[in-house]
Amino acid sequence: xxxxxxxxxxxxxxxxxxxxxxxxDGEFFTxxxxxxxxxxxxxxxxxxxxxxxxxHIWFDxxxxxxxxxxxxxxxxxxxxYAVFPHLNVYDNIAYGLKARRLNSTEIKxxxxxxxxxxxLSGLDRRIPSQLSGGQQQxxxxxxxxxxxxxxxxxxxxxxxxxxxxxxxxxxxIRKLQNELKITTIYVTHDQEExxxxxxxxxxxxxxxxxxxxxxxxIYQNPRSKYVAGxxxxxxxxxxxxxxxxxxxxxAIVDVGGFEIDAPLPEPVxxxxxxxxxxxxxxxxxxxxxxxxARNELLGKVESVSFLGSVAEYQIKPEGRxxxxxxxxxxxxxxxxxxxxxxxxxxxxxxxxxxxxxxxxVS
Numbered sequence: 001x002x003x004x005x006x007x008x009x010x011x012x013x014x015x016x017x018x019x020x021x022x023x024x025d026g027e028f029f030t031x032x033x034x035x036x037x038x039x040x041x042x043x044x045x046x047x048x049x050x051x052x053x054x055x056h057i058w059f060d061x062x063x064x065x066x067x068x069x070x071x072x073x074x075x076x077x078x079x080x081y082a083v084f085p086h087l088n089v090y091d092n093i094a095y096g097l098k099a100r101r102l103n104s105t106e107i108k109x110x111x112x113x114x115x116x117x118x119x120l121s122g123l124d125r126r127i128p129s130q131l132s133g134g135q136q137q138x139x140x141x142x143x144x145x146x147x148x149x150x151x152x153x154x155x156x157x158x159x160x161x162x163x164x165x166x167x168x169x170x171x172x173i174r175k176l177q178n179e180l181k182i183t184t185i186y187v188t189h190d191q192e193e194x195x196x197x198x199x200x201x202x203x204x205x206x207x208x209x210x211x212x213x214x215x216x217x218i219y220q221n222p223r224s225k226y227v228a229g230x231x232x233x234x235x236x237x238x239x240x241x242x243x244x245x246x247x248x249x250x251a252i253v254d255v256g257g258f259e260i261d262a263p264l265p266e267p268v269x270x271x272x273x274x275x276x277x278x279x280x281x282x283x284x285x286x287x288x289x290x291x292x293a294r295n296e297l298l299g300k301v302e303s304v305s306f307l308g309s310v311a312e313y314q315i316k317p318e319g320r321x322x323x324x325x326x327x328x329x330x331x332x333x334x335x336x337x338x339x340x341x342x343x344x345x346x347x348x349x350x351x352x353x354x355x356x357x358x359x360x361v362s
Contacts, residue, residue, distance in 0.1 A: 006055035015041040017207035026181040032194040033204035075144030079156040090124040096147040114142040151224035225355040236323040256319035262352035272357040281351035285344040
């Protein structure tokens with residue numbers, strides 16, 4: 001399916017601001033972003049619940065701008081389940097099939113298959129009040145799948161479930177989608193959920209798409225400070241470019257008296273920049289016999305959190321007020337640092353990302 005230059009306004013607010021997407025057949029595509037970024041509005045435009053102000057929506061080669069919601073052949077799974085409380089499981093799932101006037105034999109067979117897919121066989125006569133939250137969400141999922149939609153739309157479907165059940169359900173949803181090969185558009189604000197479940201994702205901010213990529217690309221190569229700050233944990237440090245090496249496409253950045261060698265594809269006019277680095281890319285150096293070399297900082301441990309397989313340190317670099325987070329995997333007991341310890345931190349230059357100082361913040 002294809003979305004071309006889509007705009008949806010509410011008064012003077014552009015909730016969706018010139019968004020274009022190409023979503024592949026059978027792909028699990030996620031719209032990720034904080035509340036108010038436009039992701040649900042975009043999904044509702046695709047579903048036909050809201051009419052866009054500009055732009056077009058295509059399913060394959062069919063323009064669906066003027067096709068009403070009930071004829072778009074989409075299945076919708078909502079955040080609040082939206083199951084009919086007065087109908088049992090069977091009748092909830094069969095609702096869309098009956099509306100399409102299928103014969104009873106085909107309805108029974110499709111509902112039976114749907115119940116098997118979502119692991120609810122044997123519960124077809126129960127009413128929603130007799131089901132857990134996870135089971136109700138499975139009913140909602142089965143009701144959307146049973147009509148064999150061209151596109152499956154899911155709006156924060158797991159946000160009302162507890163943490164353990166969310167993990168179980170997202171794994172089930174991904175497995176089902178892989179089996180059925182249904183083009184799926186999934187909305188969430190949960191970055192871990194998005195990275196785990198998606199083939200590709202679009203990170204949204206203030207109605208616009210900041211970046212589209214697969215989960216690894218989004219995490220390892222965020223194209224903006226906003227994406228770097230929204231996805232995972234990231235340290236941001238202000239710096240000033242001292243020199244630029246065109247041959248190696250690297251810049252030497254001064255950070256409070258320490259020099260950081262970082263990749264920079266092209267020279268920038270503004271020397272003031274923001275450096276970003278993931279906590280797991282920082283290493284604590286044990287050797288204090290030499291003064292800090294390039295890409296090394298001196299600092300003091302402000303706090304320590306031991307999380308079993310991971311130790312997290314908040315470290316305050318010399319000459320700076322704010323701390324940076326360093327994450328050490330599988331720490332050795334005899335090498336654990338304590339609050340107040342002086343440390344040397346090293347970062348490989350390829351782990352450093354540079355953004356303009358005026359980048360939008362998360």
